[in-house]
Amino acid sequence: MELNGIKVIAFDADDTLWVNEPYYRKAEEEFCDLLKDYMPKETCNRILFDIEMKNLEVYGYGIKPFALSLIEAAITISDHKIPISVVTTLIERAKKMLHHPIELLDGIEETLKELSKKYRLVMATKGDLLDQERKLIKSGLEDYFHHIEIVSDKTPDHYRKLIKQLDIHPDEFLMIGNSMKSDILPVLDVGAYAFHIPYHTTWAHEIVNEDTQHDRYIELKEASELLDYL
Amino acid sequence: MELNGIKVIAFDADDTLWVNEPYYRKAEEEFCDLLKDYMPKETCNRILFDIEMKNLEVYGYGIKPFALSLIEAAITISDHKIPISVVTTLIERAKKMLHHPIELLDGIEETLKELSKKYRLVMATKGDLLDQERKLIKSGLEDYFHHIEIVSDKTPDHYRKLIKQLDIHPDEFLMIGNSMKSDILPVLDVGAYAFHIPYHTTWAHEIVNEDTQHDRYIELKEASELLDYL
Numbered sequence: 001m002e003l004n005g006i007k008v009i010a011f012d013a014d015d016t017l018w019v020n021e022p023y024y025r026k027a028e029e030e031f032c033d034l035l036k037d038y039m040p041k042e043t044c045n046r047i048l049f050d051i052e053m054k055n056l057e058v059y060g061y062g063i064k065p066f067a068l069s070l071i072e073a074a075i076t077i078s079d080h081k082i083p084i085s086v087v088t089t090l091i092e093r094a095k096k097m098l099h100h101p102i103e104l105l106d107g108i109e110e111t112l113k114e115l116s117k118k119y120r121l122v123m124a125t126k127g128d129l130l131d132q133e134r135k136l137i138k139s140g141l142e143d144y145f146h147h148i149e150i151v152s153d154k155t156p157d158h159y160r161k162l163i164k165q166l167d168i169h170p171d172e173f174l175m176i177g178n179s180m181k182s183d184i185l186p187v188l189d190v191g192a193y194a195f196h197i198p199y200h201t202t203w204a205h206e207i208v209n210e211d212t213q214h215d216r217y218i219e220l221k222e223a224s225e226l227l228d229y230l
Numbered sequence: 231m232e233l234n235g236i237k238v239i240a241f242d243a244d245d246t247l248w249v250n251e252p253y254y255r256k257a258e259e260e261f262c263d264l265l266k267d268y269m270p271k272e273t274c275n276r277i278l279f280d281i282e283m284k285n286l287e288v289y290g291y292g293i294k295p296f297a298l299s300l301i302e303a304a305i306t307i308s309d310h311k312i313p314i315s316v317v318t319t320l321i322e323r324a325k326k327m328l329h330h331p332i333e334l335l336d337g338i339e340e341t342l343k344e345l346s347k348k349y350r351l352v353m354a355t356k357g358d359l360l361d362q363e364r365k366l367i368k369s370g371l372e373d374y375f376h377h378i379e380i381v382s383d384k385t386p387d388h389y390r391k392l393i394k395q396l397d398i399h400p401d402e403f404l405m406i407g408n409s410m411k412s413d414i415l416p417v418l419d420v421g422a423y424a425f426h427i428p429y430h431t432t433w434a435h436e437i438v439n440e441d442t443q444h445d446r447y448i449e450l451k452e453a454s455e456l457l458d459y460l
Contacts, residue, residue, distance in 0.1 A: 058328050060358070065294060084312055084314060088310070130382040147395055150359050
Protein backbone atom coordinates (compact mmCIF):
# COMPACT_ATOMS: atom_id res chain seq x y z
CA MET A 1 0.00 0.00 0.00
CA GLU A 2 1.32 3.40 -1.03
CA LEU A 3 0.88 5.66 2.00
CA ASN A 4 3.51 8.30 1.22
CA GLY A 5 0.93 10.82 0.09
CA ILE A 6 -1.05 10.90 3.37
CA LYS A 7 -1.29 14.43 4.78
CA VAL A 8 -4.15 14.29 7.26
CA ILE A 9 -5.02 11.40 9.58
CA ALA A 10 -8.46 11.61 11.12
CA PHE A 11 -9.28 9.62 14.23
CA ASP A 12 -12.75 8.67 15.31
CA ALA A 13 -13.04 9.37 19.06
CA ASP A 14 -15.44 7.07 20.91
CA ASP A 15 -14.11 3.50 21.15
CA THR A 16 -11.15 4.45 18.97
CA LEU A 17 -9.31 6.81 21.33
CA TRP A 18 -11.18 6.00 24.53
CA VAL A 19 -13.80 3.68 26.04
CA ASN A 20 -17.38 4.74 25.28
CA GLU A 21 -19.84 2.06 24.20
CA PRO A 22 -19.50 -0.06 27.38
CA TYR A 23 -20.84 2.90 29.41
CA TYR A 24 -23.97 2.97 27.23
CA ARG A 25 -24.38 -0.80 27.56
CA LYS A 26 -24.07 -0.45 31.33
CA ALA A 27 -26.60 2.41 31.38
CA GLU A 28 -29.05 0.32 29.34
CA GLU A 29 -28.63 -2.59 31.71
CA GLU A 30 -29.26 -0.39 34.74
CA PHE A 31 -32.25 1.13 32.95
CA CYS A 32 -33.92 -2.23 32.27
CA ASP A 33 -33.14 -3.24 35.83
CA LEU A 34 -34.91 -0.11 37.08
CA LEU A 35 -37.95 -1.10 35.00
CA LYS A 36 -37.89 -4.85 35.64
CA ASP A 37 -41.27 -4.76 37.41
CA TYR A 38 -42.89 -3.52 34.21
CA MET A 39 -41.16 -5.61 31.58
CA PRO A 40 -38.59 -8.40 31.14
CA LYS A 41 -35.08 -7.29 30.23
CA GLU A 42 -35.05 -8.45 26.60
CA THR A 43 -38.29 -6.66 25.69
CA CYS A 44 -37.12 -3.57 27.55
CA ASN A 45 -33.87 -3.51 25.56
CA ARG A 46 -35.71 -3.92 22.28
CA ILE A 47 -38.20 -1.12 22.99
CA LEU A 48 -35.42 1.20 24.10
CA PHE A 49 -33.48 0.48 20.89
CA ASP A 50 -36.59 1.09 18.75
CA ILE A 51 -37.21 4.43 20.46
CA GLU A 52 -33.55 5.43 20.02
CA MET A 53 -33.70 4.58 16.31
CA LYS A 54 -36.95 6.48 15.85
CA ASN A 55 -35.41 9.52 17.59
CA LEU A 56 -32.03 9.36 15.85
CA GLU A 57 -33.06 11.53 12.94
CA VAL A 58 -34.47 14.29 15.13
CA TYR A 59 -32.05 14.08 18.11
CA GLY A 60 -28.75 12.93 16.60
CA TYR A 61 -25.98 11.14 18.55
CA GLY A 62 -24.72 11.48 22.10
CA ILE A 63 -25.69 11.36 25.75
CA LYS A 64 -28.44 14.02 25.66
CA PRO A 65 -30.40 12.20 22.91
CA PHE A 66 -29.81 8.99 24.88
CA ALA A 67 -31.19 10.59 28.07
CA LEU A 68 -34.31 11.87 26.31
CA SER A 69 -34.87 8.45 24.73
CA LEU A 70 -34.44 6.72 28.12
CA ILE A 71 -37.12 8.96 29.66
CA GLU A 72 -39.47 8.35 26.74
CA ALA A 73 -38.81 4.59 26.89
CA ALA A 74 -39.46 4.50 30.66
CA ILE A 75 -42.87 6.10 30.09
CA THR A 76 -43.69 3.72 27.23
CA ILE A 77 -42.45 0.58 29.00
CA SER A 78 -44.37 1.38 32.21
CA ASP A 79 -47.46 2.37 30.23
CA HIS A 80 -47.28 5.86 31.79
CA LYS A 81 -47.17 4.38 35.31
CA ILE A 82 -43.55 5.13 36.18
CA PRO A 83 -43.11 7.31 39.29
CA ILE A 84 -41.56 10.70 38.64
CA SER A 85 -38.56 9.72 40.80
CA VAL A 86 -37.43 7.42 37.97
CA VAL A 87 -37.20 10.42 35.64
CA THR A 88 -35.04 12.21 38.21
CA THR A 89 -32.80 9.13 38.44
CA LEU A 90 -32.42 9.00 34.64
CA ILE A 91 -31.49 12.69 34.47
CA GLU A 92 -28.94 12.27 37.27
CA ARG A 93 -27.40 9.25 35.54
CA ALA A 94 -27.12 11.16 32.26
CA LYS A 95 -25.25 13.96 34.04
CA LYS A 96 -22.96 11.38 35.61
CA MET A 97 -22.25 9.92 32.15
CA LEU A 98 -21.40 13.41 30.89
CA HIS A 99 -18.87 13.74 33.72
CA HIS A 100 -17.39 10.26 33.40
CA PRO A 101 -13.58 10.15 33.51
CA ILE A 102 -11.73 9.17 30.33
CA GLU A 103 -10.18 5.72 29.90
CA LEU A 104 -7.73 5.76 26.98
CA LEU A 105 -7.45 2.63 24.84
CA ASP A 106 -4.16 0.71 24.72
CA GLY A 107 -1.27 2.38 22.94
CA ILE A 108 -3.22 5.50 21.91
CA GLU A 109 -1.12 8.16 23.58
CA GLU A 110 2.31 6.95 22.37
CA THR A 111 0.94 6.38 18.86
CA LEU A 112 -0.57 9.86 18.58
CA LYS A 113 2.62 11.39 19.92
CA GLU A 114 4.65 9.76 17.14
CA LEU A 115 2.16 10.37 14.34
CA SER A 116 1.66 14.03 15.27
CA LYS A 117 5.32 14.66 14.41
CA LYS A 118 4.77 13.67 10.77
CA TYR A 119 1.08 14.27 10.01
CA ARG A 120 -1.74 16.71 10.68
CA LEU A 121 -4.05 14.82 13.04
CA VAL A 122 -7.72 15.69 13.41
CA MET A 123 -10.44 14.14 15.52
CA ALA A 124 -13.56 13.37 13.43
CA THR A 125 -16.63 12.39 15.35
CA LYS A 126 -20.38 12.50 15.08
CA GLY A 127 -20.87 13.01 18.80
CA ASP A 128 -21.88 16.27 20.41
CA LEU A 129 -19.22 19.00 20.08
CA LEU A 130 -19.33 20.13 23.72
CA ASP A 131 -19.07 16.55 25.02
CA GLN A 132 -16.29 15.60 22.63
CA GLU A 133 -14.29 18.77 23.36
CA ARG A 134 -14.60 18.11 27.06
CA LYS A 135 -13.50 14.50 26.61
CA LEU A 136 -10.55 15.55 24.47
CA ILE A 137 -9.37 18.01 27.13
CA LYS A 138 -9.83 15.47 29.92
CA SER A 139 -8.01 12.84 27.86
CA GLY A 140 -4.79 14.85 27.76
CA LEU A 141 -4.58 14.18 23.99
CA GLU A 142 -5.51 17.73 22.96
CA ASP A 143 -2.02 18.81 21.92
CA TYR A 144 -1.68 16.02 19.35
CA PHE A 145 -4.72 17.18 17.37
CA HIS A 146 -4.86 20.13 15.01
CA HIS A 147 -8.60 20.49 15.60
CA ILE A 148 -11.89 18.64 16.05
CA GLU A 149 -14.21 17.99 13.11
CA ILE A 150 -17.78 17.34 14.18
CA VAL A 151 -20.03 15.80 11.54
CA SER A 152 -23.75 15.23 12.01
CA ASP A 153 -23.38 11.85 10.32
CA LYS A 154 -20.61 9.89 8.63
CA THR A 155 -21.81 9.32 5.07
CA PRO A 156 -19.69 9.57 1.91
CA ASP A 157 -21.06 13.10 1.38
CA HIS A 158 -19.96 14.15 4.84
CA TYR A 159 -16.44 12.82 4.19
CA ARG A 160 -16.33 14.58 0.81
CA LYS A 161 -17.15 17.88 2.52
CA LEU A 162 -14.65 17.22 5.29
CA ILE A 163 -11.82 16.46 2.84
CA LYS A 164 -12.71 19.57 0.81
CA GLN A 165 -12.65 21.66 3.98
CA LEU A 166 -9.23 20.25 4.89
CA ASP A 167 -8.10 21.46 1.47
CA ILE A 168 -6.59 18.09 0.46
CA HIS A 169 -7.38 15.29 -2.01
CA PRO A 170 -9.09 12.04 -0.99
CA ASP A 171 -5.86 10.04 -1.47
CA GLU A 172 -4.13 12.31 1.07
CA PHE A 173 -6.69 11.43 3.77
CA LEU A 174 -6.60 8.45 6.13
CA MET A 175 -9.42 7.70 8.57
CA ILE A 176 -8.93 5.49 11.62
CA GLY A 177 -11.86 4.13 13.58
CA ASN A 178 -13.71 1.23 15.14
CA SER A 179 -16.93 1.37 13.12
CA MET A 180 -17.01 -0.25 9.67
CA LYS A 181 -20.26 1.55 8.93
CA SER A 182 -19.17 5.04 9.95
CA ASP A 183 -15.39 5.16 9.76
CA ILE A 184 -14.41 2.73 7.02
CA LEU A 185 -16.94 2.01 4.25
CA PRO A 186 -17.96 5.63 3.46
CA VAL A 187 -14.26 6.67 3.50
CA LEU A 188 -13.23 3.97 1.01
CA ASP A 189 -16.23 5.04 -1.04
CA VAL A 190 -14.82 8.57 -1.56
CA GLY A 191 -11.37 7.32 -2.57
CA ALA A 192 -9.57 7.85 0.73
CA TYR A 193 -7.72 5.40 2.99
CA ALA A 194 -9.31 3.74 6.05
CA PHE A 195 -7.77 1.61 8.81
CA HIS A 196 -10.10 -0.36 11.03
CA ILE A 197 -9.33 -1.04 14.70
CA PRO A 198 -12.31 -3.10 15.91
CA TYR A 199 -13.53 -2.68 19.47
CA HIS A 200 -15.12 -5.50 21.44
CA THR A 201 -18.40 -3.64 22.01
CA THR A 202 -20.30 -2.17 19.05
CA TRP A 203 -23.69 -0.49 19.10
CA ALA A 204 -26.29 -2.54 17.15
CA HIS A 205 -26.90 0.51 14.92
CA GLU A 206 -23.24 0.50 13.80
CA ILE A 207 -22.90 -3.20 13.00
CA VAL A 208 -22.38 -4.29 9.37
CA ASN A 209 -21.87 -7.87 8.33
CA GLU A 210 -19.63 -8.02 5.34
CA ASP A 211 -16.07 -8.94 4.62
CA THR A 212 -14.05 -5.97 3.48
CA GLN A 213 -11.28 -6.37 0.93
CA HIS A 214 -9.91 -3.19 -0.44
CA ASP A 215 -6.52 -1.88 -1.54
CA ARG A 216 -6.90 1.23 0.60
CA TYR A 217 -7.96 -0.67 3.72
CA ILE A 218 -6.17 -2.45 6.60
CA GLU A 219 -7.49 -4.02 9.77
CA LEU A 220 -5.38 -3.62 12.92
CA LYS A 221 -5.59 -5.06 16.42
CA GLU A 222 -4.55 -1.93 18.27
CA ALA A 223 -3.44 1.64 17.66
CA SER A 224 0.30 1.01 18.15
CA GLU A 225 0.33 -1.13 14.96
CA LEU A 226 -0.27 2.10 13.03
CA LEU A 227 3.40 2.89 13.51
CA ASP A 228 4.34 -0.15 11.37
CA TYR A 229 2.66 1.50 8.40
CA LEU A 230 3.01 5.27 8.89
CA MET B 231 -13.40 51.81 8.18
CA GLU B 232 -11.01 49.86 5.97
CA LEU B 233 -12.85 46.69 4.93
CA ASN B 234 -10.94 45.87 1.73
CA GLY B 235 -8.99 43.10 3.39
CA ILE B 236 -12.01 41.04 4.51
CA LYS B 237 -11.85 37.47 3.17
CA VAL B 238 -14.29 35.52 5.32
CA ILE B 239 -17.62 36.74 6.67
CA ALA B 240 -19.08 34.58 9.43
CA PHE B 241 -22.76 34.80 10.25
CA ASP B 242 -24.28 33.77 13.52
CA ALA B 243 -27.41 31.71 12.78
CA ASP B 244 -30.15 31.96 15.42
CA ASP B 245 -31.79 35.42 15.44
CA THR B 246 -29.29 36.65 12.84
CA LEU B 247 -30.38 34.57 9.84
CA TRP B 248 -33.71 33.33 11.18
CA VAL B 249 -36.14 33.63 14.09
CA ASN B 250 -35.16 31.54 17.11
CA GLU B 251 -35.38 33.18 20.54
CA PRO B 252 -39.13 33.93 20.35
CA TYR B 253 -39.80 30.16 20.10
CA TYR B 254 -37.92 29.59 23.36
CA ARG B 255 -39.80 32.49 25.02
CA LYS B 256 -43.08 30.94 23.85
CA ALA B 257 -42.04 27.49 25.09
CA GLU B 258 -41.14 28.96 28.49
CA GLU B 259 -44.47 30.72 28.69
CA GLU B 260 -46.35 27.53 27.85
CA PHE B 261 -44.21 25.67 30.39
CA CYS B 262 -45.05 28.03 33.26
CA ASP B 263 -48.67 27.93 32.18
CA LEU B 264 -48.60 24.12 32.41
CA LEU B 265 -47.22 24.46 35.96
CA LYS B 266 -49.35 27.39 37.12
CA ASP B 267 -51.07 25.25 39.81
CA TYR B 268 -47.70 24.72 41.47
CA MET B 269 -46.10 28.13 41.22
CA PRO B 270 -46.74 31.69 39.97
CA LYS B 271 -45.31 32.52 36.56
CA GLU B 272 -42.48 34.82 37.68
CA THR B 273 -41.06 32.33 40.18
CA CYS B 274 -41.43 29.55 37.62
CA ASN B 275 -39.46 31.54 35.06
CA ARG B 276 -36.73 32.30 37.55
CA ILE B 277 -36.31 28.69 38.67
CA LEU B 278 -36.25 27.49 35.07
CA PHE B 279 -33.55 30.04 34.20
CA ASP B 280 -31.48 29.03 37.26
CA ILE B 281 -31.68 25.36 36.28
CA GLU B 282 -30.73 26.19 32.67
CA MET B 283 -27.70 28.17 33.87
CA LYS B 284 -26.63 25.42 36.24
CA ASN B 285 -26.90 22.88 33.40
CA LEU B 286 -25.25 25.03 30.73
CA GLU B 287 -21.75 23.84 31.46
CA VAL B 288 -22.65 20.16 31.30
CA TYR B 289 -25.36 20.27 28.57
CA GLY B 290 -24.32 23.14 26.30
CA TYR B 291 -26.73 25.07 24.03
CA GLY B 292 -29.77 24.00 22.03
CA ILE B 293 -33.18 22.40 22.20
CA LYS B 294 -32.11 19.07 23.77
CA PRO B 295 -30.43 20.78 26.76
CA PHE B 296 -33.53 23.00 26.99
CA ALA B 297 -35.83 19.94 27.02
CA LEU B 298 -33.82 18.21 29.75
CA SER B 299 -33.82 21.42 31.82
CA LEU B 300 -37.59 21.82 31.37
CA ILE B 301 -38.18 18.29 32.67
CA GLU B 302 -35.88 18.88 35.63
CA ALA B 303 -37.54 22.24 36.36
CA ALA B 304 -41.03 20.69 36.22
CA ILE B 305 -39.99 18.16 38.85
CA THR B 306 -38.40 20.85 41.05
CA ILE B 307 -41.25 23.35 40.68
CA SER B 308 -43.92 20.73 41.49
CA ASP B 309 -41.84 19.34 44.36
CA HIS B 310 -41.83 15.92 42.61
CA LYS B 311 -45.63 15.94 42.33
CA ILE B 312 -45.94 16.50 38.57
CA PRO B 313 -47.87 13.73 36.75
CA ILE B 314 -45.80 11.76 34.24
CA SER B 315 -48.06 13.04 31.43
CA VAL B 316 -46.39 16.45 31.82
CA VAL B 317 -43.02 14.88 31.00
CA THR B 318 -44.54 13.35 27.87
CA THR B 319 -45.93 16.77 26.90
CA LEU B 320 -42.51 18.40 27.36
CA ILE B 321 -40.78 15.76 25.22
CA GLU B 322 -43.41 16.15 22.49
CA ARG B 323 -43.01 19.93 22.52
CA ALA B 324 -39.23 19.64 22.25
CA LYS B 325 -39.62 17.43 19.17
CA LYS B 326 -42.04 19.95 17.71
CA MET B 327 -39.47 22.72 18.28
CA LEU B 328 -36.84 20.59 16.51
CA HIS B 329 -39.17 20.35 13.51
CA HIS B 330 -40.26 23.98 13.48
CA PRO B 331 -40.25 25.61 10.02
CA ILE B 332 -37.70 28.35 9.35
CA GLU B 333 -38.65 32.04 9.28
CA LEU B 334 -35.89 34.05 7.62
CA LEU B 335 -35.22 37.56 8.93
CA ASP B 336 -35.77 40.56 6.65
CA GLY B 337 -33.34 41.01 3.79
CA ILE B 338 -31.21 37.96 4.65
CA GLU B 339 -31.54 36.01 1.42
CA GLU B 340 -30.79 38.88 -1.00
CA THR B 341 -27.89 40.05 1.16
CA LEU B 342 -26.25 36.61 1.34
CA LYS B 343 -26.73 36.17 -2.38
CA GLU B 344 -24.79 39.37 -3.09
CA LEU B 345 -22.09 38.84 -0.46
CA SER B 346 -21.44 35.23 -1.51
CA LYS B 347 -20.24 36.54 -4.90
CA LYS B 348 -17.38 38.45 -3.28
CA TYR B 349 -16.58 36.70 0.01
CA ARG B 350 -16.30 33.26 1.56
CA LEU B 351 -19.32 33.04 3.87
CA VAL B 352 -19.46 30.65 6.81
CA MET B 353 -22.13 30.07 9.42
CA ALA B 354 -20.66 30.19 12.94
CA THR B 355 -22.93 29.04 15.71
CA LYS B 356 -22.79 27.48 19.14
CA GLY B 357 -25.99 25.53 18.64
CA ASP B 358 -26.15 21.80 18.05
CA LEU B 359 -24.62 20.73 14.70
CA LEU B 360 -27.48 18.43 13.65
CA ASP B 361 -30.12 21.07 14.45
CA GLN B 362 -28.22 23.87 12.75
CA GLU B 363 -27.50 21.78 9.63
CA ARG B 364 -31.15 20.87 9.40
CA LYS B 365 -32.20 24.51 9.79
CA LEU B 366 -29.69 25.61 7.16
CA ILE B 367 -31.04 23.08 4.67
CA LYS B 368 -34.66 24.01 5.43
CA SER B 369 -33.79 27.71 5.14
CA GLY B 370 -32.75 27.40 1.50
CA LEU B 371 -29.58 29.38 2.32
CA GLU B 372 -27.22 26.40 2.10
CA ASP B 373 -25.68 27.32 -1.26
CA TYR B 374 -24.48 30.71 -0.03
CA PHE B 375 -22.32 29.22 2.72
CA HIS B 376 -18.95 27.55 2.26
CA HIS B 377 -19.51 25.50 5.42
CA ILE B 378 -20.80 25.52 9.00
CA GLU B 379 -18.48 26.16 11.94
CA ILE B 380 -19.87 24.85 15.21
CA VAL B 381 -18.19 26.16 18.36
CA SER B 382 -19.00 24.92 21.85
CA ASP B 383 -18.85 28.51 23.07
CA LYS B 384 -18.01 31.92 21.61
CA THR B 385 -15.07 33.17 23.65
CA PRO B 386 -12.00 35.00 22.26
CA ASP B 387 -10.11 31.67 22.36
CA HIS B 388 -12.78 29.98 20.26
CA TYR B 389 -12.58 32.78 17.68
CA ARG B 390 -8.79 32.60 17.64
CA LYS B 391 -9.02 28.86 16.84
CA LEU B 392 -11.71 29.45 14.23
CA ILE B 393 -9.68 32.13 12.44
CA LYS B 394 -6.59 29.92 12.53
CA GLN B 395 -8.60 27.04 11.09
CA LEU B 396 -9.88 29.29 8.30
CA ASP B 397 -6.22 30.00 7.51
CA ILE B 398 -6.64 33.79 7.57
CA HIS B 399 -5.57 36.71 9.80
CA PRO B 400 -7.91 38.34 12.31
CA ASP B 401 -8.17 41.52 10.20
CA GLU B 402 -9.47 39.41 7.28
CA PHE B 403 -12.38 38.14 9.39
CA LEU B 404 -15.77 39.80 9.90
CA MET B 405 -18.42 38.39 12.23
CA ILE B 406 -22.07 39.34 11.96
CA GLY B 407 -24.54 38.56 14.71
CA ASN B 408 -27.22 39.66 17.12
CA SER B 409 -25.46 38.94 20.41
CA MET B 410 -22.99 41.52 21.78
CA LYS B 411 -21.71 38.94 24.24
CA SER B 412 -21.15 36.08 21.78
CA ASP B 413 -20.78 37.61 18.33
CA ILE B 414 -19.25 41.05 18.88
CA LEU B 415 -17.13 41.62 22.01
CA PRO B 416 -14.96 38.44 21.78
CA VAL B 417 -14.42 39.09 18.04
CA LEU B 418 -13.22 42.67 18.60
CA ASP B 419 -11.03 41.26 21.35
CA VAL B 420 -9.05 39.09 18.91
CA GLY B 421 -8.51 41.93 16.43
CA ALA B 422 -11.21 41.03 13.91
CA TYR B 423 -14.22 43.03 12.65
CA ALA B 424 -17.74 42.66 14.06
CA PHE B 425 -21.08 44.07 12.87
CA HIS B 426 -24.00 43.96 15.25
CA ILE B 427 -27.59 43.52 14.04
CA PRO B 428 -29.65 43.58 17.26
CA TYR B 429 -32.77 41.44 17.49
CA HIS B 430 -35.80 42.43 19.54
CA THR B 431 -35.69 39.32 21.75
CA THR B 432 -32.45 38.38 23.55
CA TRP B 433 -31.94 35.54 26.02
CA ALA B 434 -31.11 36.90 29.52
CA HIS B 435 -27.85 34.90 29.43
CA GLU B 436 -26.69 36.83 26.34
CA ILE B 437 -27.47 40.36 27.53
CA VAL B 438 -24.59 42.78 28.19
CA ASN B 439 -25.12 46.37 29.24
CA GLU B 440 -22.36 48.48 27.86
CA ASP B 441 -21.93 51.01 25.10
CA THR B 442 -19.60 49.77 22.43
CA GLN B 443 -17.33 52.17 20.57
CA HIS B 444 -14.71 50.56 18.45
CA ASP B 445 -13.04 51.25 15.12
CA ARG B 446 -13.71 47.71 13.89
CA TYR B 447 -17.38 47.75 14.92
CA ILE B 448 -20.67 48.93 13.34
CA GLU B 449 -24.26 48.55 14.46
CA LEU B 450 -26.87 47.95 11.75
CA LYS B 451 -30.65 47.81 11.75
CA GLU B 452 -31.01 44.95 9.30
CA ALA B 453 -28.93 42.65 7.11
CA SER B 454 -29.49 44.53 3.84
CA GLU B 455 -27.47 47.48 5.23
CA LEU B 456 -24.40 45.23 5.01
CA LEU B 457 -24.36 45.90 1.28
CA ASP B 458 -23.62 49.61 1.96
CA TYR B 459 -20.31 48.60 3.51
CA LEU B 460 -19.19 45.42 1.73
